[in-house]
Amino acid sequence: MSDRLENLLGALVLAMSDSLTSAVETQAGHPGALAAALAVLAQEPGLGIEQLRRSLARTQSATVRVVDQLVAEGQAERRAGADRRAISVVLTDQGTAAAARVLDARAAVLREALAVLDAGEAELLSAVLEKILAAVTAGRAQAEQICRLCDVAACPLRACPVELAARDAELASDAEPRPATGPQPIPRRYRSRERKPVAACR
Numbered sequence: 320m321s322d323r324l325e326n327l328l329g330a331l332v333l334a335m336s337d338s339l340t341s342a343v344e345t346q347a348g349h350p351g352a353l354a355a356a357l358a359v360l361a362q363e364p365g366l367g368i369e370q371l372r373r374s375l376a377r378t379q380s381a382t383v384r385v386v387d388q389l390v391a392e393g394q395a396e397r398r399a400g401a402d403r404r405a406i407s408v409v410l411t412d413q414g415t416a417a418a419a420r421v422l423d424a425r426a427a428v429l430r431e432a433l434a435v436l437d438a439g440e441a442e443l444l445s446a447v448l449e450k451i452l453a454a455v456t457a458g459r460a461q462a463e464q465i466c467r468l469c470d471v472a473a474c475p476l477r478a479c480p481v482e483l484a485a486r487d488a489e490l491a492s493d494a495e496p497r498p499a500t501g502p503q504p505i506p507r508r509y510r511s512r513e514r515k516p517v518a519a520c521r
Contacts, residue, residue: 335428359375462485
């Protein structure tokens with residue numbers, strides 16, 4: 320592997336990260352994890368704090384502060400969870416509109432970057448990215464973080480290299496002897512109903 324290739328990849332990752340961060344934070348109106356929280360909650364409404372925390376890669380207290388901010392600005396509501404002992408977070412109409420702007424901004428940045436490729440180059444890049452993403456996904460928690468800004472309608476679970484790698488990691492882990500801990504919760508991405516796309520604001 321050449322040092323130049325590593326440099327090129329590193330430069331691209333930083334350039335895209337900077338552009339995406341600037342675009343989504345501008346639309347969200349705040350720096351930090353708020354934009355990602357909007358995107359996740361719009362496509363997966365009713366998450367609890369712990370589930371949202373995993374996607375945002377934040378501590379529980381930091382995630383609570385993000386939710387507090389969304390609620391204070393009228394973009395989300397806390398509702399009773401399924402077991403009545405926990406809360407679920409649901410976006411309001413205002414929050415859904417903000418999330419659509421965030422996802423639109425993300426798409427615009429990526430679409431502009433890919434516009435220089437012809438059809439053959441785009442297909443080749445897609446295959447390369449799938450291979451790299453599968454290789455860097457170490458497990459379920461990381462998968463949730465990697466895909467926190469994804470448009471899940473464009474990449475359903477059955478074709479997502481991150482999801483497939485996470486499942487492989489779980490299968491490998493399940494094959495190892497471990498103490499019995501009781502029934503395990505079904506991972507969010509295993510649910511039969513995939514997340515629904517958010518209607519873009521026009």
